Amino acid sequence: MGLKCNDESNHHRIPILDFTSIEDLKEGSDGWNQLCDQVREACEKAGCFQVVYTGQVPDVLRQDMAIAIKELFDLPEETKEKNNSPKPYYGYLSKSEVVPLYESFGIEDPTSLAGAQAFTDLMWPGGHPSFCQTINSMSNKMKELELLVRKMLFTSYGVMKYYDENVGGTEHILRAMKYEAPSSNDGEAIGLTPHTDKGVLTILHQADEVQGLQVLSDEGDWFGISPMKGIFTIFVGEALKAWSNGRLVAARHRVIMSGKKKRYSYALFATPKEGTVVEVPLEMVDKEHPLMFRPFNFMDFLYYFYANYTSDNTLETYAGV
Numbered sequence: 001m002g003l004k005c006n007d008e009s010n011h012h013r014i015p016i017l018d019f020t021s022i023e024d025l026k027e028g029s030d031g032w033n034q035l036c037d038q039v040r041e042a043c044e045k046a047g048c049f050q051v052v053y054t055g056q057v058p059d060v061l062r063q064d065m066a067i068a069i070k071e072l073f074d075l076p077e078e079t080k081e082k083n084n085s086p087k088p089y090y091g092y093l094s095k096s097e098v099v100p101l102y103e104s105f106g107i108e109d110p111t112s113l114a115g116a117q118a119f120t121d122l123m124w125p126g127g128h129p130s131f132c133q134t135i136n137s138m139s140n141k142m143k144e145l146e147l148l149v150r151k152m153l154f155t156s157y158g159v160m161k162y163y164d165e166n167v168g169g170t171e172h173i174l175r176a177m178k179y180e181a182p183s184s185n186d187g188e189a190i191g192l193t194p195h196t197d198k199g200v201l202t203i204l205h206q207a208d209e210v211q212g213l214q215v216l217s218d219e220g221d222w223f224g225i226s227p228m229k230g231i232f233t234i235f236v237g238e239a240l241k242a243w244s245n246g247r248l249v250a251a252r253h254r255v256i257m258s259g260k261k262k263r264y265s266y267a268l269f270a271t272p273k274e275g276t277v278v279e280v281p282l283e284m285v286d287k288e289h290p291l292m293f294r295p296f297n298f299m300d301f302l303y304y305f306y307a308n309y310t311s312d313n314t315l316e317t318y319a320g321v
């Protein structure tokens with residue numbers, strides 16, 4: 001499969017749902033119930049969708065966030081390396097042989113002031129209050145959206161009784177990503193290799209107007225997701241796919257770089273906390289949907305994935321029944 005992607009039908013390949021109407025966000029209203037079902041349908045069919053969320057995230061916060069992450073990547077390499085973690089994919093990833101254009105930070109607990117402060121102090125021991133405030137505010141906006149999407153899914157499946165416990169078993173990590181432009185003689189180059197996200201839900205924003213994100217369709221072709229102001233892309237992760245007994249799917253996606261511009265993006269990952277066991281609720285199992293996954297410790301699955309990654313079906317291999 002080449003790197004070429006089908007940009008023709010770009011905007012129609014995954015649904016764009018409008019979350020800007022206060023009426024529709026009123027739980028129990030007709031608009032709300034309809035939106036819950038649309039979210040579920042998108043996550044069952046495509047494993048991802050886009051959300052118009054302009055009112056809730058002010059333009060100035062988006063602009064401040066774009067500036068903040070650029071400043072972060074401009075720090076010296078030895079400072080960046082201080083963002084490390086024993087857990088896989090939690091800390092700073094410098095450019096590597098596999099993805100030479102890609103570099104990223106992992107910011108743990110960014111929605112609490114203490115978490116945002118700890119990361120800021122690590123990067124700027126002399127302090128950087130505006131950076132701290134910006135990442136904290138944006139993370140909270142993204143967390144609000146993540147919890148809203150999760151609530152809509154639980155509502156649509158009629159299993160709201162599990163919502164609080166499910167939310168309590170997850171934590172949020174903010175990742176900031178930077179991709180260099182391909183060197184001048186390459187037309188296109190891999191930014192990030194094809195993968196599915198491993199956690200519960202991912203809320204992604206492409207920080208400026210540089211194209212690059214692509215999703216694999218059912219038909220097996222890659223299509224681009226254009227960056228747009230105030231629009232967030234939502235991905236279902238493997239943990240949520242397992243919880244849903246395979247009803248929800250985790251979309252395979254990648255980043256392809258072309259042109260002369262660097263690309264920046266950031267994403268909030270909702271992910272099961274260390275020690276959390278992912279288990280299919282009884283309500284998700286019936287004749288048409290026999291049990292697909294045994295209960296499993298999420299962090300053990302993550303370690304297994306990083307040690308044994310060979311195929312696209314790691315979840316089925318690890319936890320399939």
Ligand SMILES: O=C(O)CCC(=O)C(=O)O
Binds near residue numbers: 192
């Ligand atoms: O940079 C992007 O747009 C995608 C990043 C991504 O897929 C990830 O970090 O899991």
Ligand SMILES: [Fe+2]
Binds near residue numbers: 197
């Ligand atoms: Fe991803």
